[in-house]
Amino acid sequence: MLRIVSTEPMTDAECRSLAPAHARRIATSIAGRARALYELASGAAGAADGGGTPLNPQGRLGVDRSGPPWGDAHTHPMWSTEFLETTAGVAGDPQYLSTLTFTGQIYRVPCALYVRPFRSYEGAPYSRGRVQIILERIGGVGTATVAVRVSAEGDPPRSATRSVSGSGLFILAVTPPFVDLSPAQVQSLRVEVELTSTVGMSIVGASISQTARRRH
């Protein structure tokens, strides 16, 4: 170790006038924490000794915004579909995922996404993805209802229902609005939509997002 490194803070009492000046305690904390913070911020070693802080979930030095203690988690879309809302003046496939027209019909959304590395612990921001389904009633009259079940493979599903009686696009956030995610891998998720009404519903699109900054 060419330069001292520490993550240990001092209390105000230790810094007070006439407090015992323990060189090792004071200097280690003050000088050592400056190095630790430099490495965490910059991602570069503070001296030519390979670094004095642990590696982040990517296996690199520094905070990578993947959730505490590796920084406030970065919020962003994780997976999404694209679609054409109206075909007026446009030809081609609108890329709606599916249209359900009879009661009990089920569509499984093709959903496999890459999840970035993160430190896994209970409540970690990246450990849950927020699932949102975009729906549109078809037929113009009545109330359409769907049940949505989401889960990682092998996990019990979380479910939600949504009824749509108006026109236009509706966003369904699955409640609880999360699916469990695992770090540093491509993960296949089970996202099923079942029509529970006699009025049909189009599954227009879907998205999964990282929305928590510190913990769930």
Place this chain on the structure above:
Amino acid sequence: MVRLKNAAFVGSPPRDVARDAPIMTRWLTNAASDAALVYDKMTGLNGEANTINHTGSGRGCPLSLPIVNQGLDALLTSSAGAGDYYIWGAPIFIGPGGPPFEAYRVEVDIFRRGPWLATSCEVRSLAWALSDAGSLESDDADEYTRFATLSLSAGWQYLLIRANISASAALDASRLRGVRCYPVRSSTGQNNGIAPLDLTAPSGNPSPVPAALSSWTDIDSGQVADDGPLDAWVLTKTNRNLSALWEYITGSPVSGNASMQMLNTVDNTSPASEPLLAMPMGSWGTGAADALASKPSDLTLFERRPTTQAGSLNISRTWLQFPVFSSANNPGNIRVLITGLSGTPTNWRITASTSAGSSSTVALTLISSGWYTALITNLPYTSSAGQFVALALSHATGGAVVNEPIYLVGWSLAFDP
């Protein structure tokens, strides 16, 4: 007096801080100066140029965000029989500062009853020069997934997936179900033998921090002069500065505190001069294209084209969660990839909108024969919220007849401050 700050990290050798070592001016000066360096790098204040924007090389660890994570369910059926097609294509964006990862993995999910399609992928520069290519190999873990490992450059470029659609498409029709592109790296391991950072924050013996990083206190050179006293004020303020930085950088409590003592951590909104992040938000393929003739596709079940030149034509839409960003400071950019058959496709215009408003309208520009692009800048958006992002086409001269047919192949959204 002069504000203490080191131009580069200096630190203190262990002998300076050994038990019973004299308390030296130099380590206290360096500690306060190093802390000021970190503060300036994080906040962008005091004229620091090399701020932390997560582009590597001392400017913050790369974020390892996915480049493409698209789900779709497109039927790949050719009305014209066998052919070589770009079944997916879109601009992609890699943040500046050089590619921080050794390679990027491209994965394609295709459900198919018959034999696997012969597939490959290409990376093309903004000038359409081929910069990398590879065949898509089998992923043993998933019979429907093929992958390739590619090199990508910083900035905008185009990623294309290519397949040979067989003549018997009606019998063994394929469905394109997903495209992914994300960074991978060879790693020496996930652990360097140093104990993990503590998240638990034991109670008792609290180590106070300022209420916000705005309580940061600069230390002046005269306060740590040779032969001066070990000033309790300097120690206390430096200690509190470091604690405030700890919460700001790590998003977690200082050891000894039961919980976070302040509310703001790095989030690209506060302080106003905080360095901005360049990052991809995603790319979406919207239709296929003929690979050999650079013309629109015969894959009539997977295409997106205007049928009139009159009015504003909604051509694509997606729903996205936007980051906690200052929309005033961190502009969203959209780049589109379009093929054009004939006439003057540059007569077409494109604009993008969210619930926060619309961008300016941008004309298409020629990339290479048959290929066109447009770059929309300063997309309005609402920070930290889900919202639709929509693209709309319009034509310079209008008219009910399409004299200049174009096909939207794909588009991408990225932050590129």
